[in-house]
Amino acid sequence: MKFNNKHLVLAMVALFVVSLALVGCGGGSGGGGGAAKPAEMLVIGSIQDMSGTTSVFGNAVTRGAEVAIEKLNAKGGINGKKIKLVTLDTKGDPKEAINAYNRLVDQEKAIAVLGPPISNIGLAIAPIANSKKVPVVGSFIDPRVTVGQDGKPQTAMFLMQPSSVQYAEIMAGYAVEKLGLKKIAIFYNQSNAYSVSLIKPFKEYAESLGAKIVIEEKYTKDDKDYKTQLAKIKESGADVLYAPNYTQELVILFKQRKQAGVNIPIVDGLDLAAPFAQNINDPEAADNAFFANNFSEKEPQLVEVRNAYKAKYNNEEPINKAYLGYDKIMLIAEAAKKMNSTKPEDLIKGLEQIKDMQGATGVITLSPKTHQPVGLSMVIFKMEKGKYIEVGRYVPEKHKKL
C-alpha cells in the first residue's frame, strides 16, 4: 500500500513536470516565431480582457489592431521596421493588468501599449506607466485616467475617443435639447469607474439646460436583478432613463425594463451599438432607446477598415471597439513617424503632437494639455424594435461655442 502511494506521488510529480514542459513549449513556440528575427521586430504590447466578462471588447480591440498592423507591415512597418502585437490577458482585472503591463515593458520591450476600453484598468496602470514612460493608448473614457488630480496630464496615458465629460454632455444635450425630455432617471453601476465618470457631467449639463434629475438609483457589480430599482424609477414619474453601463448589464436592464413595465426611452452610450439588439433576442425589449456611437457606418474610411477586417476574420462583422483598436495602432505609428523614432519616450512626445489624423472613427487631434482628443463629434442612433436607425451626427449647443 505504501509502495503504491509512493508510485502515485511520483506519477503526479511527473505529470506536473510534463504539463509544465508542455506549457513551456507552447509559449516557446509562440514566441519562437517572433524570436527568429528579434532585432528587426518592434513589439507593441496590448493588455486586453481576452477571457473575462468584457472579453467581447478585448477581442475586438485586438483584432482591429491586428488589421492595422497587417496594413502597416505591408507598407514596410513603422520607420522601416516590421511590428508585432503581443497581447496579454487581463481577465478584466486591474491586478492582472498591472502584471501584464510590467511584463510587456520589462520582458517584451514593448515600445507602446494598447490600453483596454476599461476605465478601472486605466486608473490602475496610470501611475506605473507614468514612471516607466512607455505610453498607453487606450479608450478609457474616465478623464481621471488621462488627467491627474493636480490638473496636469498623466505623462504616459492617452485617450483616443471622446472623454466621459464630452460624451455625457452629448447624451444629456440630446435628451434635453433634441428629445425635450426633462424628468430624468439615472441608473448606474457604482462599482464601475466608466459608469460613475459619466454621471456627474451628465447631471451638470442636463441641469444647466433646465432638466431635473428626479431619481438616481445604483447597483453593484454582482447584482443581476434590477427590478427593485426599476419599480422605484417607475414610481418616480421620470420620462427618460439614462443608464451608462456595460453591455451585458444593459441586456439584463432592457429585458427587465419590459418586465417591470417601465415604458420610457433609454438614453445611453455606445454600449448599445450592434450586436446589442441581437443579444437581447427580443425585439420588443430592444426598443425605444437612443445612443451615441463614435462613427457612422457609412463613412468611407470606415468601410475600408471593415472590409479588411471581414476579409481577415471569416466575414465576422466588426463591432465598434475593433475600429478603436485599429485607430490606436495608427496613432502610435503616426507618433513614430512624426518623431522619426520608436523610443517610448519619443512616442509620448509624438502622441502629444497628433493633429488632424484621419482615423477610422473620425479626425483625431490629441490635446497636449489633457491627452484627450479635441472636438470629436458623435453619431446618434435610435433603436427601434430590434433595429438600428442612424439619426446623424450631433453636437450639443455647448460644444458649438468652443
Place this chain on the structure above:
Amino acid sequence: MSIQQLLNGVSLGSVYALIAVGFALVFNILKFSNFAHGGVMTLTAYIGLAASLFFSRWLSGLPLFGATLVSAALAGAIVGIVLERMAFRRIRNNNSPVIYYFISSITMGILMENIVTIFASSTFYSYPKFFELSVVELFHVNIALTDLLMLVFSSTALMILLWVLYRTKIGLAIRALSFDVNTANLMGMDSNRVVMATFIAAGILGGVAGVFLGINYTLYPQLGQLIVKGFIASVIGGLGSITGAMIGAVLLGVLEVTLISAVGAGIAPVFVFIIMLTFLLVRPRGIAGVIVQEKA
C-alpha cells in the same frame, strides 16, 4: 414596502431557492459545501442553450422551453454522476477529512467554469425568446413570467424532493446515510449508490436552475458564482436542511429587495453579510435548526 417590491423579493428568492436546494441536498449527506454546484449550473445552462438552438428547428414556445429544460436536467444528472465519480468517490472511500471534499468541489467548480470559457468563449449569450408574453399584470402589479415559472418550478421541485426523501426507499436510505454513514454501511446499504442518487438529484436541480438563471440574467461563464447566494440562503435557513434552504432563500430575496430600496444597492450586501455572520455566530443551525455539528 409596496406589494410590487414584496413580489419582486419573492421572485428573486425563488431563484435563490433553486440554487440553494441543490446545494443543501449534497450538504445534507456529505456535510460539506459543494461549490462545484455553481459549475454544474453554468455547464448545464450552456448545454441547455445548445439544446434550445438545436430543437428550435422543430419546436417553439412552450414545447421548446420544455425540451430545453429536460435536456439541461438530463445533462445535469450526467454531470452529477461524473462529478461524484471523479471528484468525491475516492475521497469518500479513503474516509478523508471534510476539507478534502471542499477543496475538490471548488477545484471542480473552477474547472467547469473554464471548460465553458474554452468551448463557448467568454462572450455572454441570451436564450431564444420562449414566450410571447413576458409579463403578467395582476392588480397593477407586474410579475415577470419567468419569475412566476421559477416560483412554480422551485416549489414543485421541492415537493418532489420531499416526497422522495420521506416516502420512498431511496429517500429513507439518503436520510439514514446523512444520519450515520458507518452504521448505514454496516446495515448492508450501498452508500455509493445512495450518494450517486443524491448527486443525480442535485445535478437535475442544477440544470433547471442553470436554464432559469440563463434566461433571466444572460449566460456567461461566471454565472455559477451566484452559488454564493445559495450558500447564504442555506446558512440563514440551516445548512443541510432542504426546507430551511428554501425558506432562507425566499427570506434572502425579500431582504435584499428591501435593503436595496431602503439603503441602496451599494450597502445592501454589507447588511446581508452581517446578517449571515450573525446567523453563523448565534444560530449556526439556521432557522430550520437541523443539527449538523459533527462534521461541519
